[in-house]
Amino acid sequence: MGMKKKGFLLSAIIATAGVVWGMRFWYLNNHAQMPVTETYQMNEVVEYGDNFFNRSGELREGYAIEVKNAKILTYDEFKQKYDITPPEKAAGSYCPEFVVDLEVTIFNRGTENEECGIDLFNTLFTSSCIRMPIDLDLWSSLYPQLGGSYTFRLRENSSMDFHLPYIVENESDARIADRDYMLDRPWYLNISLYPVKKRIEIVLCEQ
Template sequence: MKRKIRVSKTLSVILLSVALVLCAWRIWYVNATAYSFETQEYGIGEWIPLNGDFFYSKEENTNGYSVRVREAEVVRYEDFMQRFGKPVDYLAENTQHDVVLLTVDFKNENNTDGGVFIRDFNLLNEAQSAYFNKSEIYMKIANPDLNSKADGISVMPGTEASLYMVYPTSSRADGVTYLEEQAGKEQIVMYLNVSLYPVKKCVRMVLPMP
């Protein structure tokens, strides 16, 4: 009887070991073969064909649309306000920040009922570990005819349009911006997402610091 018990325990240990090995192999296999979305990286000045790529739903219908970041720069608050014809004290002191200013072009070849979802054109740091939303206040200053709360933009087929996208890079509770954290650097690298699915398309930008 004792021998049978020892054999049974040995067999149990073997079976448990096999089960653990199989479990570990399955986890590795699933991770190794899991479907990952393609990422395409572009540079400043390059047209990005969206080809139906979207942020949340294919109903955004971006077929025929292309996007380009024509210019990208870090602009001091005072220079930004002067450029767009506003006095320095136009904004409350606690909202006066240097900004990342992008000139973004939108081109529509033949789409009659779609557009580009710009609400989530978020800016990301080099590590892509933090993202920054564009500012409604600054967007309105730079684009006075734009509904700053608009989620998307549509362009007539066969035409192009441009927008200024403005990012104060605010994220911390104490009001310190990402640009302020990077003070002293000669340049920074930022990314702009223009779609997430099924292909993530982004623009890599090297920005000199003022």
């Protein structure tokens, strides 16, 4: 086979592969199942069900959460309120000005599966353009028995109250999220992403 024919055949194979890939990309983007969003209110007990964030192996069925209160405090006010001493921030490093203190109750409503439990790492506090994580230093100081982990399990048919300390995590976001922004915008606590995106609408108040 001549070089021209070989080149033509190779080009045809590449072109066909490109068309197949493009058709597959179009199909997936137009037929992918999008998560349904369910919005709940504070003081509602919200079941986690079989929903998850990143992988279907996140086992939280049988657990539920209720947000009871939501306040904004300065970082120092939060430390003083709960009489904790988190590690000092390194000199020159970013230190958040505010803490959003979410008072929640988490329930194990009957699951006996010891693999089920809660991981708060992806349970973010969000507005339309800001994503706030739980501050690990404050969390670890509040609950040293967890050993610096966001993950825990509760006994069957039991519940436990927690304070979730959310912070603006960098200076860029802090330039947007001042006190007025925090109090004037709608906020949500996201507890799952797929197949149902469950979120709880949060009304912040000042200390």
